[in-house]
Amino acid sequence: MAQDAVVELLAELVAIDTTSHRSNLPLITFVEDYLSRHGVDAKRITDHSGHKANLYATIGPSDLPGLMLSGHTDTVPVTGQAWTLAPFALTEQDGRLYGRGTTDMKGFLAAVLAAVPAMVKADLAMPFHLAFSHDEEVGCLGVRTLIADLAHQPVRPAACLVGEPTSMRLATAHKGKLALRVHLHGKACHSGLASQGVNAIHAAAHLVTWLEAKAATKASEGPFDTRFAIPYTTLQVGTIQGGTALNIVPQDCQLDLEFRNVPADSTETLLGELMEVVSSLEARMQSVHPQASIRVEPLSDYPGLSMTDDDALVGFILDVLEDCRLEPIGYGTEGGLFQQELGIPTIVCGPGSMAQGHQPDEFVTREQLAHCEAFLARLIRAMQDPQVHARLATSG
Structure with a gap:
């Protein structure tokens, strides 16, 4: 089952109401402070209003391209939904963790943040890049300023994993x-x-x-x-x-x-x-x-996302996953923008199921978070292998 550290981080994230019509800056500030305590600098990319921001951070050698772990910070509203539990307070019942955004997609963000100490300690051959965006739920709008910023950076990610809920199976395409x-x-x-x-x-x-x-x-x-x-x-x-x-x-x-x-x-x-x-x-x-x-x-x-099943990134991630079945998804993500606008090979994989996303009494299970934790631990080990350069260099 998921470790308490992940659940505690998820509780912190759920308690911050980041419905898309609200500012996400309290959550961004929380993540910045958390990363700073672990010696990680983060860059804030603020929108034109000054009330919302994307966050980008690199862990590992900053002069090398790496693997970007991407997720959005905003959630859909709870208005008009018949919640029986408090939507902005994490509630655990029978192995389920209830709250707005637990599945879509603060569960993934919490798992990634919980893995940061291990990333920092690891002798990474390629870095991890953390990319947390705003306003995904209203048309993948916020991430575009992050993409524009990355387009002008001397080093950009070699590949991207978007942590939208796929029951921890790999998705290679969406409409x-x-x-x-x-x-x-x-x-x-x-x-x-x-x-x-x-x-x-x-x-x-x-x-x-x-x-x-x-x-x-x-x-x-x-x-x-x-x-x-x-x-x-x-x-x-x-x-x-x-x-x-x-x-x-x-x-x-x-x-x-x-x-x-x-x-x-x-x-x-x-x-x-x-x-x-x-x-x-x-x-x-x-x-x-x-x-x-x-x-x-x-x-x-x-845009849609489309990766071939024999792509190097697909093979790399499948080697790290427990469940090697591919997951067809019927929803969109920011992945198509990373692939189309930046030419970054991108796949989708994260804890939970979209069957619970956007629903009243949304939940993610401890078991799904545990699978994500284990996946990230194996991914950190894989990113320490000097051969990871050669494996990801042929992706796309």
């Missing part, structure tokens, strides 16, 4: 995501004169119909990627709002939609196709009312 908000502006009039107006909801229905047809095409024609439970790109409308009264032709309508693409599919191509439909539909609306318009607003996006 990308593009989320958009479409604002449709028509012309209001009395419903008895409907032909003189431009019905924004009817216009939105054309887009919904196109999205549904495109989703069906992707399901039948692909491209397909069998690493995913749903092996093709999906498209859907999540919310739609419009109209004021039944006897008024609606002037405005707004819908939120998303693409979740397999790595072989291009969101740029899908967006281009959507914009062609938007352009044609807008022209039809403007033929009735020249001031009608459609505006497409990006909400969030992140």
Whole structure:
């Protein structure tokens, strides 16, 4: 079972409410102080508001590329969820550790921090880099300033492990995501004169119909990627709002939609196709009312992650894991950004299951944390092997 040091650190992290709409600086300060007590300097990369920050630290030879252990510090809200336990106080019952973020993903952060003393004492042939980000839950937004900073550093990580919950199995791929908000502006009039107006909801229905047809095409024609439970790109409308009264032709309508693409599919191509439909539909609306318009607003996006199963990083991590089964995951991570923006080979592996993430009474088990502790201990030993340079140099 997990050692008390990990559980105590997890309790400290859970007690700090880092819901994405809040500042994460109290947690960053806690981690900075903890690392400082173990002789590790950390760099804070603050966002434009000054209320949030990423943290980056290196343990081991600073002039060499190493393995980055990456995790986000923010959590999803508890508002509207039926919690039976205090969400921001760690509660243990029957081997389960309850609290917001225990699985997603403060359990991994606590395990990494608990391993810091062993990392510091080890004669590492390659360093560990710790990268803790903000605002992952709202579209992988915060990590982008960390990536921009790393892009200008003379030494950047050779590889990355993102500790999102995978039940301590290795995940080598996940889908990308593009989320958009479409604002449709028509012309209001009395419903008895409907032909003189431009019905924004009817216009939105054309887009919904196109999205549904495109989703069906992707399901039948692909491209397909069998690493995913749903092996093709999906498209859907999540919310739609419009109209004021039944006897008024609606002037405005707004819908939120998303693409979740397999790595072989291009969101740029899908967006281009959507914009062609938007352009044609807008022209039809403007033929009735020249001031009608459609505006497409990006909400969030992140690329997919795709590592080949025979990659050197995959083999290296599988040699250290207890469970060598690959884990298909249906959620996104910051890993695709590290791979695409920095060219860093990246995999995903961490304690807990996303079946508990984002849920009321979220929990991680002591057993999962113990597996993570053991994995990190073996990883530290592997990073002391002089041959680790040669093994990771061929990754990617």
